[in-house]
Amino acid sequence: MNKQEYMxxxxxxxxxxxxxxxxxxxxxxxxxxxxxxxxxxxxxxxGIAVCGLGYNHPEYxxxxxxxxxxxxxxxxxxxxxxxxxxxxxxxxxxxMDRVFFTNSGAEAIEGALKIAKKYGLTKVGSPDYEIIxxxxxxxxxxxxxxxxxxxxxxxxxxQPLLPGIRFAExxxxxxxxxxxxxxxxAILLEGVQGEGGIYPxxxxxxxxxRKLCDEHELLMIMDEIQCGMGRTxxxxxxxxxxxxxDVVAVAKAxxxxxxxxxxxxxxxxANLVPGDHGSTYGGNPLVCxxxxxxxxxxxxxxxxxxxxxxxxxxxxxxxxxxxxYEIVTAHRGIGLMQGLVVSVxxxxxxxxxxxxxxxxxxxxxxxxxxxxxLIITREHVDEMIAILRECLEA
Ligand SMILES: *Cc1c(COP(=O)(O)O)cnc(C)c1O
Numbered sequence: 001m002n003k004q005e006y007m008x009x010x011x012x013x014x015x016x017x018x019x020x021x022x023x024x025x026x027x028x029x030x031x032x033x034x035x036x037x038x039x040x041x042x043x044x045x046x047g048i049a050v051c052g053l054g055y056n057h058p059e060y061x062x063x064x065x066x067x068x069x070x071x072x073x074x075x076x077x078x079x080x081x082x083x084x085x086x087x088x089x090x091x092x093x094x095x096m097d098r099v100f101f102t103n104s105g106a107e108a109i110e111g112a113l114k115i116a117k118k119y120g121l122t123k124v125g126s127p128d129y130e131i132i133x134x135x136x137x138x139x140x141x142x143x144x145x146x147x148x149x150x151x152x153x154x155x156x157x158x159q160p161l162l163p164g165i166r167f168a169e170x171x172x173x174x175x176x177x178x179x180x181x182x183x184x185x186a187i188l189l190e191g192v193q194g195e196g197g198i199y200p201x202x203x204x205x206x207x208x209x210r211k212l213c214d215e216h217e218l219l220m221i222m223d224e225i226q227c228g229m230g231r232t233x234x235x236x237x238x239x240x241x242x243x244x245x246d247v248v249a250v251a252k253a254x255x256x257x258x259x260x261x262x263x264x265x266x267x268x269x270a271n272l273v274p275g276d277h278g279s280t281y282g283g284n285p286l287v288c289x290x291x292x293x294x295x296x297x298x299x300x301x302x303x304x305x306x307x308x309x310x311x312x313x314x315x316x317x318x319x320x321x322x323x324x325y326e327i328v329t330a331h332r333g334i335g336l337m338q339g340l341v342v343s344v345x346x347x348x349x350x351x352x353x354x355x356x357x358x359x360x361x362x363x364x365x366x367x368x369x370x371x372x373x374l375i376i377t378r379e380h381v382d383e384m385i386a387i388l389r390e391c392l393e394a
Contacts, residue, residue: 028055101283105251106140120185191237197364198339233308
């Protein structure tokens with residue numbers, strides 16, 4: 001098949017929920033992707049903040065190959081050799097005590113919500129407990145995750161959703177305080193708002209939420225699906241503020257490209273027991289071998305330190321563009337999770353960049369998002385900025 005045929009086949013078969021860019025990707029190497037025409041792209045999207053180790057990382061690929069040859073699936077009725085050790089390593093880097101592996105980010109949020117619901121039922125003594133989430137948040141597309149996603153546009157056609165969800169303003173502690181009452185059982189927030197437009201929190205906000213949760217005996221649930229796994233220059237974004245949530249949702253970069261997520265919790269919040277939750281695939285040997293390799297390579301190659309270092313450099317380079325170009329109106333972000341607010345449709349710049357061999361994506365309606373593989377160097381940043389300048393000038 002040629003490129004046109006691949007695209008047509010997909011358009012005729014796959015449910016049309018995405019407007020895709022006209023690109024058929026075939027392989028990757030390091031931080032570069034290649035399409036079926038052999039055209040090379042510098043990748044500053046990483047499959048939406050997933051491929052932290054880039055593409056075809058030799059040690060990661062070898063670990064998956066080895067597991068494929070041994071065993072890919074067992075179900076959770078049995079132990080396997082990969083899940084326990086991957087969970088132990090995840091606990092060690094997160095400070096959490098318990099792990100439940102899922103197949104996606106949305107499912108990690110569903111699990112976190114189940115912990116919150118069970119906690120709420122016990123704490124409030126009736127099912128009319130409330131959970132506080134944030135406006136402009138994104139937590140996934142399943143019904144539970146959608147219910148806590150503070151974006152009416154995504155929710156509109158799928159009402160009624162979960163009851164008892166109240167929305168506060170991110171980075172506005174007072175707006176959270178006013179929603180707390182005797183029915184409140186949990187506060188859910190992203191460590192950095194991603195899809196909503198790359199909004200990092202203030203330290204005051206994150207530490208303030210922790211304090212409110214302590215004072216009112218609420219579970220603090222952090223969605224680290226996009227901002228976790230080293231992207232902010234910390235393994236998990238909350239580690240910057242030296243606090244610990246009670247429950248953490250992870251996915252995206254955890255599997256380095258294999259579909260695996262997890263919800264993690266402190267022992268005190270580990271209220272789910274046999275019969276309360278399950279997943280046929282969740283934490284199968286294949287994805288856990290991938291996750292374990294990711295965690296091993298992060299430690300060995302100091303991936304988080306690289307994200308912090310190169311992220312600082314990216315910050316300076318992007319910041320300069322706000323002064324220089326009238327259409328670039330603001331810059332936000334931390335580590336290798338940054339955004340430029342633009343006054344033209346982001347797609348116009350993204351399409352130009354694709355022509356010039358650079359992959360970037362958008363967030364919200366007016367933000368260019370930069371979430372590259374965490375292995376990038378300063379030279380890659382320079383290469384990206386040079387292409388981006390050409391696109392902004394055009
Ligand atoms: C991507 C994302 C999700 C949903 O993850 P899926 O794997 O797409 O279900 C949830 N929360 C945040 C912050 C995300 O970025």
